[in-house]
Amino acid sequence: MAKKKRILLKIGSNTLTKETDNISRGKIEDIANQIAKLQDSHEFIIVSSGAIAVAKQFVKLESKRKELFVKQALASIGQPHLIRIYQEIFRELGLLTSQCLLSYSDFEKQESKTNIVNTINVLVSNNYIPIINENDTVATDEIKFGDNDKLGALTASLLDVDLFIIATNTNGIYTKASMENKAPKTIEEVNDFSVLMNEVVDSKSSHGTGGMQSKVDAISLAKQSNIETWIVNGLEDNFIINAIENKVPFTKIK
Template identity: 85%
Template sequence: MNKKKRILLKIGSNTLTKETNNISRGKIEDIANQIAKLKDTCEFIIVSSGAIAVAKQFVKLESKQEDVFVKQALASIGQPHLIRIYQEIFREYGLLSSQCLLSYSDFEKQQSKINIVNTINVLVNNNYIPIINENDTVATDEIQFGDNDKLAALTASLLDVDLLIIATNTNGIYTKESIKNKKPKTIEEVMDLGVLQQEVVSSKSTHGTGGMQSKIEAASLAKNANIETWIVNGLEDNFITNAFDNIVPFTKIK
């Protein structure tokens, strides 16, 4: 039996909301549909943001506390709803899913790292798709430092995946010159991250906390672990299968 390609798919809040103020069930259906089509050849692990975005749909918290604590509280409210939406939709496509909450400190302890690998391997080997988010209720890294891009790269490295796909709201990374000319042109393939670094225009996404800078840092971590990274436009339908078929522009960091 051929070994399946192991893919870590990172989905940010902007992709999940399709740049609105609500989680898009249609986008999660699109993701489920693609995974179902690819399940004979690929196994997926998902790192998903979106807990805070879900909570904001139906909760307004009153607080005199700092903004970061309000966001942590929102994450606590939104996370169970986010997982429920994933589980409901994935089930419709015959997919099983599970929740894993991780903190950056987990990647600093050898025993924690072994536990993560063993648990996720059991899930994947039994056809469960782990849906990973940072444990925002006790940690503030995602809230402060970049929309789970780093978490995705660390997880990809730890689990020795074959490919890291980062879904964003552009057709990959554009050249700086083309952005200036208002005719965005995708950098399709690159090996030298230094070259990419010079092209990045600093901007943050609407709901996310990342932007292209955090994606390049994630790709750098993945590259150190010998993992290829694709930065694709997750707002488009069939963005994973289209990237595999090379029929859409996206950035491939070899």
């Protein structure tokens, strides 16, 4: 059998909510349908935000403590709900899922890194799709800094994936001039990373904590491991397959 192409798909909160206040089951169905169609030739690992967004649908926490602690509590409430939604929808298509919660400190210890690689390889080889999120209850980096972009890049590098796809709410990265002219034009292919750095206009997403700068930082990490990265509009239906077939504009960083 030919070796399957390994893809790490990072999905932010803005994509999962389709820029609303609720997690979109339809978007998760869209992702599941695409993975089901590609499963004979590709294997997937998912880094998914969205735990806090899910929790906000169910509860409103009152606290006099710092907002950060409230967000950590919301993540604790929302994470099992998020995984349940993934499991229900993926199972309907015969796809098996598992939950992996990681902290940035896990990437600083060799023993932890080895355990991550071995565990995820066992899951993938047995046709399970690992769904990874930061362990927000004890760690704060994702909440404060990156909407899982950095976590996705570190995981992609550790697992030596063939392709790192960041699903966001734009058609890739736009040129600075086109943004200033309010007529966004996608940078379709990047071979010189320094050129990309000069084009980035940072903007925060409405639900996530990341912006385009955090994606460029993630690309830089993946580049150090010689991993190709795609920035794709995850709000569109069939976004993974359309990108693979070059049917939509997106940014490809070689």
